[in-house]
Amino acid sequence: MALIRGTLDVLVLKTLSWTPMHAFEIIAWLNERSDGQLDLEGPAIIQALHRMEERKLVAGEWGTTKNGRRARYYRMTADGRAYLRAESAKLAADTGTLLTILGAKRG
Amino acid sequence: MGDVRIRPGIRRLFGLPLWSSARARADADAELDAFIEAQAEHLMARGVPAVEARDQALRALGAPLHHIRDELHHSVTQREDRMRRRERIDDLLQDLRYATRALRRAPVFTAVVVLTLGVAIGATTAIFSAVDALILRPLPFREPDRLMHVSLTTPDLPTRKGNDDGVWSYPKFLVFRQTQTVFDDLALYGEAQFNISMGSSSEAERVRGEWITRGYLPTLGLSVGRGRNFSAADDHPGAPREVIISNALWQRRFNADPGIVGRVVDVNREPFTIIGVMPRDFGGLWGNGDLFLPITALSASALDQPQSHSYEMVARRSSRVTETQARKAVAILGAQIDRTFPDKRFTKPMGAAARPLDDARVAPQVRRSVVVLFAAVAFVLLIACVNVANLLVSRAESRRREIAIRLAIGAGRGRLVRLLLIESLVLAVSGGTLGVVVAWLGVHAMAAANPAAVEMRAGIIGLGIIGLSSIHLDGQALAFTAGISLSVGVVFGLVPAIGATKSSLTHELKSSGGEKGARRVSTRWLLVIAEVALSVVLLAGSGLMITSLTKLIRIDPGFDGTNVLTARLALPGGAIKRDSLPSFHAQLVERISSLPGVIAVGLGDTPPLSGGNSYTKINLTDRPAADFSIMPSVNVAWATPSWWRNWRPSR
Numbered sequence A: 001m002a003l004i005r006g007t008l009d010v011l012v013l014k015t016l017s018w019t020p021m022h023a024f025e026i027i028a029w030l031n032e033r034s035d036g037q038l039d040l041e042g043p044a045i046i047q048a049l050h051r052m053e054e055r056k057l058v059a060g061e062w063g064t065t066k067n068g069r070r071a072r073y074y075r076m077t078a079d080g081r082a083y084l085r086a087e088s089a090k091l092a093a094d095t096g097t098l099l100t101i102l103g104a105k106r107g
Numbered sequence B: 001m002g003d004v005r006i007r008p009g010i011r012r013l014f015g016l017p018l019w020s021s022a023r024a025r026a027d028a029d030a031e032l033d034a035f036i037e038a039q040a041e042h043l044m045a046r047g048v049p050a051v052e053a054r055d056q057a058l059r060a061l062g063a064p065l066h067h068i069r070d071e072l073h074h075s076v077t078q079r080e081d082r083m084r085r086r087e088r089i090d091d092l093l094q095d096l097r098y099a100t101r102a103l104r105r106a107p108v109f110t111a112v113v114v115l116t117l118g119v120a121i122g123a124t125t126a127i128f129s130a131v132d133a134l135i136l137r138p139l140p141f142r143e144p145d146r147l148m149h150v151s152l153t154t155p156d157l158p159t160r161k162g163n164d165d166g167v168w169s170y171p172k173f174l175v176f177r178q179t180q181t182v183f184d185d186l187a188l189y190g191e192a193q194f195n196i197s198m199g200s201s202s203e204a205e206r207v208r209g210e211w212i213t214r215g216y217l218p219t220l221g222l223s224v225g226r227g228r229n230f231s232a233a234d235d236h237p238g239a240p241r242e243v244i245i246s247n248a249l250w251q252r253r254f255n256a257d258p259g260i261v262g263r264v265v266d267v268n269r270e271p272f273t274i275i276g277v278m279p280r281d282f283g284g285l286w287g288n289g290d291l292f293l294p295i296t297a298l299s300a301s302a303l304d305q306p307q308s309h310s311y312e313m314v315a316r317r318s319s320r321v322t323e324t325q326a327r328k329a330v331a332i333l334g335a336q337i338d339r340t341f342p343d344k345r346f347t348k349p350m351g352a353a354a355r356p357l358d359d360a361r362v363a364p365q366v367r368r369s370v371v372v373l374f375a376a377v378a379f380v381l382l383i384a385c386v387n388v389a390n391l392l393v394s395r396a397e398s399r400r401r402e403i404a405i406r407l408a409i410g411a412g413r414g415r416l417v418r419l420l421l422i423e424s425l426v427l428a429v430s431g432g433t434l435g436v437v438v439a440w441l442g443v444h445a446m447a448a449a450n451p452a453a454v455e456m457r458a459g460i461i462g463l464g465i466i467g468l469s470s471i472h473l474d475g476q477a478l479a480f481t482a483g484i485s486l487s488v489g490v491v492f493g494l495v496p497a498i499g500a501t502k503s504s505l506t507h508e509l510k511s512s513g514g515e516k517g518a519r520r521v522s523t524r525w526l527l528v529i530a531e532v533a534l535s536v537v538l539l540a541g542s543g544l545m546i547t548s549l550t551k552l553i554r555i556d557p558g559f560d561g562t563n564v565l566t567a568r569l570a571l572p573g574g575a576i577k578r579d580s581l582p583s584f585h586a587q588l589v590e591r592i593s594s595l596p597g598v599i600a601v602g603l604g605d606t607p608p609l610s611g612g613n614s615y616t617k618i619n620l621t622d623r624p625a626a627d628f629s630i631m632p633s634v635n636v637a638w639a640t641p642s643w644w645r646n647w648r649p650s651r
Helices: A007-015 A023-033 A043-055 A079-100 B008-013 B021-045 B049-058 B063-104 B107-136 B170-178 B218-222 B247-254 B323-340 B364-398 B400-408 B413-447 B454-459 B475-502 B504-511 B518-553 B579-591 B639-645
Strands: A058-064 A072-076 B147-154 B164-166 B185-199 B205-212 B241-246 B264-267 B270-277 B291-294 B312-317 B351-356 B612-615 B633-636
Touching: A007 A023, A007 A058, A007 A072, A007 A079, A023 A043, A023 A072, A023 B021, A043 A058, A043 B021, A043 B063, A043 B518, A058 B291, A072 A079, B021 B049, B021 B063, B063 B107, B063 B413, B107 B364, B107 B413, B107 B518, B147 B270, B147 B323, B170 B323, B185 B218, B185 B291, B205 B579, B218 B312, B241 B247, B241 B264, B364 B400, B364 B413, B364 B475, B364 B518, B400 B413, B413 B475
Parallel strands: B205 B291, B241 B270
Antiparallel strands: A058 A072, B147 B164, B147 B312, B147 B351, B185 B205, B185 B264, B185 B312, B241 B291, B264 B270, B612 B633
């Protein structure tokens, strides 16, 4: 399933709203939630994380995984939470409009 | 602990190096590697053999690894650049906010500094605009440095001093034009006034203009805006009557009629065909001219008198000839012309001289007063700067303890200097902004002063094209203001800022605050001494100037000019027959006298303070006739008997 532009950031933020994660955890979580419908690639996620780090929506920090490996963990900031709330409301509204139009009957 | 991430702001605070781009790229690589590793482990946990797991993880990236690395590097580098830039701007904005806050807490100090700078910078800029327009700006013609003003020179007489800036007669000009080889083009021009009307029904109007020869526009490197220039066919006596009008007249009187060329206008009651329109903003070298007629349209009697001098000459030096060569050639030609047309009045020969047209642009008196004025205003600016510097220094003094504490808790000296510098720049830029307003007012006042009457009579303005009305605020003047403001801000902000941050911490923190180092006090004393010295010079100068002005105003002209009006009367040639002129004049006086409110009317050719009149040579009948060159000359003023009733003695 192709993603509508701008939705990847919201999805990543949604993932991080539970707990700080590193890039692979995020992608694994998203793939699991979508039953593999979302065909996400690692580099895209990393770029999205960097982008949002610059906008101060997330904050990255090096940490250690439970297997004892180094990984960069991202946590959602307060700005990120506000952004997620606003953007998901907007997405829901947009999708609703889209569905209304697509489901409209003649007459 | 090399992996610990510290925010740039904190790094800066502790003096740690900022993230380098290389460091950021290495970080991104590590993150990508960790991702691939995690993916491989995830696959192995699902039973994929270790050998294949890494390959599968790499394939899942969707692109070759080095591509992805390059892409990541690129975006990371750009992000680092962006963040660094933003941080620098944030710092600057923070300093700016701090500076304005600090200044707002000291409103009196701020107001005094801004007002002082504003007035001084404004006055300097206004006068600079005048200097720029009257002296610096090149003449608005093609290759203006090749343009020369050529004059006839007369030797000293026993009764009259010689003149090295004399005008030409048409016959002498013709000889000069035929024999000279150093100029590409040359022309005569002479100021005149004309009455114009369009047919008998339309309103007549008096306009300024010039008599010119056909080389006028080519010499200046100009060409007509529309129509054509005078040609050799128009430039001889008896040629068709033709005229070129100014762009201003074309707009004003003819509504910018596109079919203007070929229309007929009555000039001094004679029909002239309009053959062209001058380029925009060109009103002749005399300035504000609306009508340009070929000299050859004058009557033959005005043209064939070699000793009837009334026209200026402008010439374009050939590019093969240097200025010195041109001057020499003109001097030789001058002697030649004197041999062709010897003048009995002089025992020594007349000559000719050339000088750059640029030297003739402003009369020496005007040039001198503008320069003196500029120097005086520059002095005022200097005093204002010293004053402001003094204020800034004492402000920095009073903040020594604050600065010492900031240094003690780890603020960088550079950052503190920058902070103080930004504060003085904010002051200087505000002063400069106020200065632009002051300058605008000053320039408008100067440009509105219209000494046209003086300029025509006494000829003290030089080329009319560089009149006071050409003074305006332009990019150059504004750049001048900006330059002054910024240098005032930097120089007079940097010195106290460096001084204030230099001292040893312990000394400042221990000192009671009232105690000051002897060296600092001496700096301030130097400033005060400089200021007093400058002020004394300026005060003395302006005092003298004011005395001269009051003396000038107090000079008694010998008459009471209250309620006296003057008007100029110009009758077009041939409008009234010579024989009927006396009765015309008598009728004129009578009809004006009968107007209500008129007490006295008189006609005369030399109103008081007009600066000149005609003169003639006389022979005393009871003595033998003298040689023409030593005959006494007397001034002649013509007037009607009633003329004197206008001039009551001054009270």
